[in-house]
Amino acid sequence: MKNLIAPSLLSANFAELKKDCEMLNRSEADWFHIDIMDGMFVPNISFGFPVMKAIKRYAQKPLDVHLMIEAPDRYIKDFVDAGADIICVHAEACPHLHRSIQNIKSFGIKAGVALNPHTPIQIVENVLEDLDMVLIMSVNPGFGGQKFIPNTYKKIQQLREVAKNTNPELIIEIDGGVDSENAKSLYDSGANVLVAGSAVFGSDNPEKTIKEIKQLV
DSSP states (O other): OOOEEEEBGGGSOGGGHHHHHHHHHHSSOOOEEEEEEBSSSSSOBOOOHHHHHHHHHHOOSOEEEEEESSSGGGGHHHHHHTTOSEEEEEGGGOTTHHHHHHHHHTTTSEEEEEEOTTSOGGGGGGGGGGOSEEEEESSOTTOSSOOOOTTHHHHHHHHHHHHHHHOTTOEEEEESSOOTTTHHHHHHHTOOEEEESHHHHTSSSHHHHHHHHHTTO
8 A cells, every 4th residue: 555644634724624625635635634522532622523524525535534532333324424434433432342343344434443652552453354444643632733752653563563464454544743754754664644734734835745745755
């Protein structure tokens, strides 16, 4: 799989959401990353179905939906109906993780599991062959603009090694503190998809920034 970039709309200008979606359509971005927060699993609230449906109307690329919410199984169908192409749930929020993964896959879309910085990759080892993607959080979830956690490199390498035998096509996505300074090292460590929020939408030229990050492969 080629290396991808998925700008996070959490950092977009919500007063100009259509404009930012059109910018991503023009750019070399591969996915739209959608962060959903409930104020319970993480100490922040982002947006729900109405905003996501609005994004779907303008997006011409897959919607990569990251659910930072408690009991996510309650809403899987709703997010599929809102346009999700990939749904990623947190291992820490799913007591029956295998069931959650199968629930997502039953709708014919890609299933992913996210791991918080403190969560070891062994948590997903017994469901790895069922997954399309593992998202490694490189900051503590809940807010954009945080400082990257260096231990992420080690976790990527560990996961890639474990996946070599059970799921060699596994997508590894990194979310948090990604920018042009660490992108190449993340790709080189074994990541396939980088989520960039502040680095893209805080840039004077977001399209150029996206292109520069992708060229660091």
